[in-house]
Amino acid sequence: MNKVVDSFDAAVADIQDGSTIMLGGFGLCGIPEGLIAALVARNVRGLHTISNNVGVDGFGTGLMLEAGMIASHIGSYVGENKLLEEMVIAGRVALTLVPQGTLSERIRAGGAGIPAFYTPAGVGTVVADGKEVREFDGRQYLMERGLTADFALIKAWKGDRLGNLIYRKTARNFNPMMATAAGCTIAEIEELVEVGELEPDAVVTPGIYVQRVVVGAHSEKRIERRTTRPRSTGSAL
Amino acid sequence: MDVREIIARRAAQELRDGFYVNLGIGIPTMVANYVGPEIEVILQSENGMLGVGPYPFAGDEDPDLINAGKETISELPGCSYFSSAESFAMIRGGHINLSILGALEVDRQGNLANWMVPGKMVKGMGGAMDLVASARRVIVAMEHATRRGEPKILEACTLPLTGVKVVDTIITELAVIQVTADGLVLEEISTDTSVEEVQRLTGAALTIRVPLKRMVV
Numbered sequence: 065m066n067k068v069v070d071s072f073d074a075a076v077a078d079i080q081d082g083s084t085i086m087l088g089g090f091g092l093c094g095i096p097e098g099l100i101a102a103l104v105a106r107n108v109r110g111l112h113t114i115s116n117n118v119g120v121d122g123f124g125t126g127l128m129l130e131a132g133m134i135a136s137h138i139g140s141y142v143g144e145n146k147l148l149e150e151m152v153i154a155g156r157v158a159l160t161l162v163p164q165g166t167l168s169e170r171i172r173a174g175g176a177g178i179p180a181f182y183t184p185a186g187v188g189t190v191v192a193d194g195k196e197v198r199e200f201d202g203r204q205y206l207m208e209r210g211l212t213a214d215f216a217l218i219k220a221w222k223g224d225r226l227g228n229l230i231y232r233k234t235a236r237n238f239n240p241m242m243a244t245a246a247g248c249t250i251a252e253i254e255e256l257v258e259v260g261e262l263e264p265d266a267v268v269t270p271g272i273y274v275q276r277v278v279v280g281a282h283s284e285k286r287i288e289r290r291t292t293r294p295r296s297t298g299s300a301l
Numbered sequence: 302m303d304v305r306e307i308i309a310r311r312a313a314q315e316l317r318d319g320f321y322v323n324l325g326i327g328i329p330t331m332v333a334n335y336v337g338p339e340i341e342v343i344l345q346s347e348n349g350m351l352g353v354g355p356y357p358f359a360g361d362e363d364p365d366l367i368n369a370g371k372e373t374i375s376e377l378p379g380c381s382y383f384s385s386a387e388s389f390a391m392i393r394g395g396h397i398n399l400s401i402l403g404a405l406e407v408d409r410q411g412n413l414a415n416w417m418v419p420g421k422m423v424k425g426m427g428g429a430m431d432l433v434a435s436a437r438r439v440i441v442a443m444e445h446a447t448r449r450g451e452p453k454i455l456e457a458c459t460l461p462l463t464g465v466k467v468v469d470t471i472i473t474e475l476a477v478i479q480v481t482a483d484g485l486v487l488e489e490i491s492t493d494t495s496v497e498e499v500q501r502l503t504g505a506a507l508t509i510r511v512p513l514k515r516m517v518v
Binding site for chain 2: 090091092093094116139140141142143146149152159161163164165166168169171172183184185186187188189190191221231232233234235236237238239240241268285286287288289290291292293294295
């Protein structure tokens with residue numbers, strides 16, 4: 065078994081117009097840069113994307129938006145995309161905003177074969193519009209549906225040819241759930257290691273969830289908000 | 302003292318040793334600067350981390366290490382990383398002792414609006430709806446009124462809601478207000494103000510706690 069694909073182009077070669085695609089990452093942290101670039105180069109259209117954010121104008125998933133590839137998007141925060149606002153107002157992109165915890169659980173549920181679940185987030189808000197509200201133990205909950213996709217494009221730190229993956233720090237975010245929720249999961253990794261090299265206890269995404277692995281040595285890993293403290297003082301969060 | 306610092310300093314007094322705390326963007330993030338050395342609190346960032354440390358020293362920024370405001374941060378010893386699903390499972394499951402966040406409006410029932418102004422750019426709610434629905438205690442830390450002096454604490458919110466009956470306490474530069482079943486109770490006021498001024502800048506009736514405490518920051 066060898067899931068390693070030679071190039072980003074080959075990894076996304078069979079993604080068709082109109083596909084539903086999950087994209088890992090939180091902001092610009094832990095996004096599959098190389099896979100996004102290859103997808104933009106292929107110029108597939110009418111995509112239905114699911115990701116927490118839509119990158120920023122000019123980077124990350126924002127590039128897919130600029131190329132006019134996205135027909136609809138499900139996410140929790142899109143405040144960094146002026147272009148998206150224009151496209152939503154012009155009716156060129158259908159946007160669905162979902163609370164972040166609901167989004168992450170919908171993806172987890174989708175990957176775990178759970179068609180729906182109940183959550184208190186959004187009760188009494190516009191998020192509840194059109195959804196079943198049910199009371200359990202005296203408290204109200206919304207029914208939310210599990211989410212699945214045709215493809216998940218995710219980013220991991222290290223992986224092996226069997227598709228076992230580990231992540232680095234907060235670049236983990238949505239990637240592990242998305243890996244479980246797609247018909248074809250394509251993992252962009254920074255370092256390919258030999259089978260047996262990853263500590264079995266430390267594997268976060270077992271290879272069963274991953275169909276393709278591609279090594280991307282040249283990620284830009286752009287920082288969205290560079291915040292630092294001077295060396296002389298103590299805490300400043 | 303800067304208004305934002307007053308609010309952050311007073312909010313920091315609500316933290317207790319052993320608390321797991323989620324801090325929102327803006328003034329709530331500043332709260333971490335004023336936590337006394339005698340207590341140990343662990344900060345959660347909802348993108349998937351417990352044990353958030355201060356901003357890194359210049360040159361030590363790591364693009365793989367950010368908070369929910371997408372700012373570069375550092376890690377403290379004993380920190381841990383997990384997926385966003387795990388992160389919100391711990392929030393939804395009631396494991397977060399305290400969530401401190403900002404607001405556009407709060408009302409006498411504890412309803413909160415902080416994610417959307419109709420007609421302005423839609424940004425999205427991020428994790429705010431999940432946090433306010435399930436944190437054990439929710440504190441709003443915000444400036445008491447708008448820049449034009451209009452109340453943000455109201456009889457009923459006018460903006461789209463983030464959560465219904467979710468706020469426990471409101472901390473501003475002027476006052477500490479408790480949300481109760483009987484409405485808003487003014488617990489503390491700043492030494493720089495009067496009950497009359499606080500009431501004038503508040504769009505809902507305040508019950509005055511006796512004795513009324515002075516805010517110490």
